[in-house]
Amino acid sequence: MIFVTGATGTVGRAAVDLLLEAGEKVTAVTRDPGRARLPEGARVVRGDPSAPATLEEALDGARAMLLSPRAAGRGLRDLLALAAGRGVERVVLLSAVTVVHPAGRPEFAAGFRAAEEAVAAAVPRWTFLRCADFAANTLSWAPQIRATGVVRGAYGDAATSPIHERDIAAVAVHALTGQGHDGQAYVLTGPHSLTQRDKARLIGEAIGRTVGYEEVPPEQVRQAMLGQGLPEEIPDRLLGSLADYAERPGPATDAVPAVLGRPALTFAAWAAEHAGAFRRG
Template identity: 40%
Template sequence: MILVTGATGTVGRALVGRLPAGVPVRVLAREPARVTGAPAAAEIVRADYGDPRSLARALDGVGSAFLVTSRVGDDDERFVRAALAAGVRHVVKLSAAAVTDRRADDAITRWQRTTEDLLRGSGMDWTLLRPRAFMSNALSWARSVRSDGVVRALYGGSINACVDPRDVAEVAARVLTEEGHTGRAYTLTGPRAISAVEQTAQLAELLGRPLRFEELGPQQARTALAARYPQELAEAILAGAERQCAGAKAGVDVTVPALLGRPAGTFRGWAEAHLSAFSSP
């Protein structure tokens, strides 16, 4: 039995539809009604990391688990403790590429490093997936693209080897169902680094209409982020943008094509598949 957490999120939603037919799948969700795309035979259970009894029920009989957490705090520790008690053999953790950057010392990166250390010392088999930024982060521009034909971002000329989350999901499906991945940490990137300015140009070409890029200043970006996130997370995102501006996120890794046997997906390919989000109704 494979347990998938985060099935209403970017990677987990894509993962549940990519697991091989015939593999028993259980999906953990705080709001089961929001789970879409799961196989008809999948078992969908209501559980929360903060509820030990619900976690124990969700993990009963599970051999491998895909672990996604979105709240900085104790959720990972609670899950690992419950998985160990339930006899789970293998945990695949969605982490972040920044953990390998010694210059990264923000709240999000420290949290991911702590979780990685926790898993390595748990006694269970583990695999770490460390993606660069998701191409789907561009969806945050969709409203302004539709209404004003504008993309607004910080450090628009800096480049990031962002990855198609569908590739991350496909890697996760392989790691969960194939031998030979335990004790491995995989950095997952796209085929080349790209800037927000170039992403804007590609979106404009695909949409067939002009788009304008507007550079945000650091304080403008801080104000915008503070409206959406707690201060600690907003500051972590800003710190990541500073490191990107310094070139820390430009490196391209070959793991995605090596594991999947095909080139990593491009931003243009991702944008073509999600173009309706940027199109005016």
């Protein structure tokens, strides 16, 4: 049985679907099963990875875990100790590309590095997925695009290689169920380096409408995000990374096709799949 934390998150949900398609038994953890809408076939349990004691019984029978350090928070080390004690031998950790390609504020990369170290110390078999920015992060632009057709943001020339969440999930499933991935740290990116302006343009092509990108000062973006009720950590992560990627593009690797045996999914494909989120009602 495979234990999935962050099962309702962007990657976790896709991983649950793929694991079930592969015939694996899955325990999906959520704080609110009634609202989770997880697929039939998954064993859905109520629990909080940041409070590991809530998962003690749910871990029975688990042999591998997909671990989101954000879901576990400060409970990560205790969760790993509990999981190892219950027989979990393999952990696939969702980490970040900034561990090896620094960008943004160093404390955020340090947090992912500490999570990697904790996993390696806790279980004999591990794989780290050091992910570039998720294509799904652009869903935060949806209200602006629907209302005005323009994204107002900072650092329009910041370039990354955004990755489709389904590719991350697919690599995670290979690592959880296959051979040859133990002790590996994969830097996972999409196939193309794109600026923020490029991403806005591709979303426009997906919805049949011109979408522009209007650059505004970073502090204005920060205050707007805080005004939406987001914690300070979110704009701090975003703006720090974009500032560096405006000076030096983020990496692009071939790790996804190397693991999956097929090309990585493009941002244009992601935008086409999610076009409904950006169209006017």
